[in-house]
Amino acid sequence: MTQHLLAPAEATTPAPLRRSRDFGLLWGGQTVAELGTRISGVAVPLLAADTLGASVFQVSLLTFLAWLPYLLFSLPAGIVADRVDQRRLMVACDLGRAALLLSVPVVALVGRLSLPFLYAVVGLAGVLTVFFTVAYKSVLPRLVPAERLLDANAKLTISQDSAELVGPTIGGVLVGLVGAAKTFLATGATYLVSAVTLLLLRHRPAARSAHARGPLRAELTGGLGFIRRQRILLAILACTTTSNFFVMAASSIEVVFMLRELHASPALVGLVFSVSAVGGLVVGALAGRLTAWLGSARVIWVAMAAPGPLYLLMPLAQPGWGVLLYGIGLAAFSANAVLFNVASMTYRQQITPPELLGRVNAAFLWICFGVIPLGALLGGALGSQLGLRPALWICVLGTWSASLFVVCSPLRGMRDVPAAVAPVRDAVS
Template identity: 80%
Template sequence: MTQQTAESPAKEAGRTPSLWRSRNFLLLWGGQTVAELGTRIANVAVPLLAADVLDATVFQISLLTFLTWLPYLLFSLPAGIVADRVDQRRLMIACDLGRAALMLSLPVAALVGQLTLAFLYAVVGLAGVLTVLFTVAYKSLLPRLVPAAHLMDGNAKLGISQDAAELVGPTIGGVLTGLVGAARVFLGNGFAFLVSALTLVLIRQPPDDTPQPPRVPLRVEMTDGLGFIRRQPILVNILACTTWSNFFVMASGSIEVTFMVRELHASPVQVGLVFSVSAVGGLVVGVLAARLSAWIGSARVIWVAMAAPGPFYLLMPLAQPGWGVLLYGVGLAAFSANAVLFNVAAMSYRQRITPPAILGRVNAAFLWICFGVIPLGALTGGTLGTTLGLRGALWVCVLGTWAACLFVVCSPLRRMRDLPAVSS
């Protein structure tokens, strides 16, 4: 029978080998670091390609963000069933190869004169579907490669890779866009996905000895994850907080490049520099995540991470042309620190308490809700930018982002120091 104990995950981790000795984790970490770098480069290149090469409007550019995240709303629950039924590593390899092909099609289309906004929409949307499948499998595979005691450390290291990529990727993307053009930048992104696929091939996955539950009707299987979450009050609060935050973060994200280019008159290099500055907060916090969690408390750190950085978000709509554009980067750095610390603690808790047999469906249910609102947030950002102006829209978005902390501040987490560890 499963019992909850109060033993700290940090003490439990001290009795198991370091992740630096785990070949499988190091391969996964290395491949994802390269893929994250390629993705961050492309994140700058996509809106610049639409704005500068295809002369898209503010709303048309926000549609790119909408199409990137719409697959989470449409395909997350089915993806959870797929991830629980098939070999997760092979599914991730197939997704990487598919995304590489899609990214490489953009410079080819530009070369033959067939690159249009509709083609870019199609590539972004299809890549989004593959990313959903990859992400659900990825979050479900990690606990099979990493001991439960090291999940916090593993998630933190992967978070460091994301922020290190955010630190240098946008600047590289901005520089490359200025040197070779936005379309050719996607050659690097395609190569990054190929490297990720290769590292996954090299992983020696341990045999899965998890007993397979009997098949149930598809409708029941698709709602298993949601049912589990409903029975976990802490997960409900975390899910509500993440969902609210994602909505407003993506609303601002869908117009931020347009804001910097058209309101602040930033060059592609300056846009990349802003995103690089923003990654510093997440990178520093990622390195210190385990220590901060142990010092503050693994439960307390969830609401502290959401509430404390909020005042810095207000610097984003206060940014001005010239060096004042860096204020936007400082605001993003505060959010990056929040996101890393919050996500590492929240995801590690979810992975620890969820039975392995339904982890894919629980992860998928989380993604369906908290990522499913992202395309709606992107459309909201484009609409607000059109009606209120870009700066006015940003004020609405940053205040909405900060308000997300209320879901975890006004919850049982505020009266807890540590989350309960789970043992058999």
């Protein structure tokens, strides 16, 4: 199987990322935004379950609505991201998400907060997140040299897990102190910070010229066509899609499981999510070394297969301190996700032509994230019909099974993916 990785554009060693002003701004802004996202991840289901008295299935609908836009809007978002100034698109999405989240405490203050309103906020914010994510995943290779992509992706992932480490705990504490609705003041502010940092970027990736654009149907399917011709990308896509489906099925019921089955307080729920981030944080810091030790091909399937047995601790969790078993299982998945995502994302960014990257990323999101709302519905349905603990058993076994796609792929017989020269990116900073 022939794959192409970017070779160094120059013989000289590129400058460390700490000297890149643009990457520093992107990294800082996304660290703050990720913190807000993690706080929301606790505040939204707590607001629905505790304040608004939502059922298990109604809470799972929030997850469904948050991820449904990936199924509906990912492919069009890829076209937009390849045609417009990606920085401006990201700023607009950040400002829109901030406005939506800040509306929650305002509506609560006047006594009009309801589940339908919360559904609308979550769904609209999800649409903006789709456009932001496609642009975000496409702009990074234009800001850093190809040789620093793995390091850049690892640093951004470390930020995500750092936010996961403290965000849920902060969210749980804030909900306990000021209430779930007022907690959205903090989450909305984080998106404003992200917008400011993006406005300060100096590099302006050029939009694709009009003469380079093709028919709309070809534009929509261009990313899918490229993936179809890449056997390793197909295996990664199948693995990620299956994992996302079952992970989100579990995520849609896990807060309710901890509240109602394990009798955990909001603060303890936040602590469990924080514990789970430790695995990803440690692995993220070691991603470069682990990749060099295992090999850039081998690390992809090992990251998916090895932590699987620890997932089984999640449905085995019990009330009291036994709830931390859930956190340990989540930590194993976090370690898996970080190492797998860093390696597979770097590989995808390197082999994809710059002018096609937005649509390839969009195609991945359309499939990988498009199944997430279906997984959320499955989780809610299983939790309602079978009970929360049996539903979790199905979800964790399904998550581990996703590793079969990469274990049984050409990656298993390779240590490193072959390197060859590919087109050079627009510019680096």
